[in-house]
Amino acid sequence: MSTRISLWDELGIPPRGPALHKALHEGLSYSSFRVLAGVAGLDRTALSKAVAIPSATLSRRAKQGRFNAEESDRLFRFARVYDAAIQLFEGDAEAAIHWMRHPVRGLGGERPIDMLTTSAEAEAVLDLIGQLEHGVVA
Template sequence: MLASIEQYQPTSSHKENFWREIGVPARGEKLYQALHQGLPFSVYNQLSALSGLDKKELAKVTVIAPATLQRRAKSGHFNQVESDRLYRFAELLKAAIDLFEGNSEQAKLWLTQPVRGLGQRRPIDMLATSAETEAVMSLIGRLEHGVFA
């Protein structure tokens, strides 16, 4: 028997669990506010753990200077620009995990290896600009849909 619309209670998606695990709202106004106010430093630690990147490498790919990272650890929050870079990395990590159907080890390997569709560049090296990040996300979308050209 089908449940009525009033009885329908959607379950949390894998996507929302990912965002909850790193401590960032999945979407909408709460996400925008969090990015404007600055993400808490704990997000950085969670991204490091989930991605398998050590904190030094994560700082490098998100273009956050070591001295800045130390200041943010003390203050407890990143600024808006740094938060946006961390969010871009999180989006890329999530998209790669989805591409490999939840296999985070395969996703991590793909992110850190040169990819032909990106001119032999590593996806994690393409986070410095939104245009580069968009190129990686576009490639992931094409791969998900079987479009290799």
């Protein structure tokens, strides 16, 4: 039986709780961005667009080595939705990112990856994933 390292272990942050809250307030490291892009199979531009971090800001964060709390929250939001999509597709990360990059009827024809800028949009994607996991037709 192979043991897959969790996304959260790869990112070096817990998925919930006080330690996560502290990490987000302190700001995630730039290496978290690189890891997240790598595991999701996205280039830097695609991930920065998905989390609404302009390229100039991304360049500054690369030099500083850390994101601010708001940017960290957006990265966490992406990771949370991506992790839920992986669960939906029973561990198939490639299928998860494929689903996220294509229009979904249950989201009004929007692509899940384009619905991560706000917490309300991310919650809509997570709600849909929950419905799909439980066999509710969306």
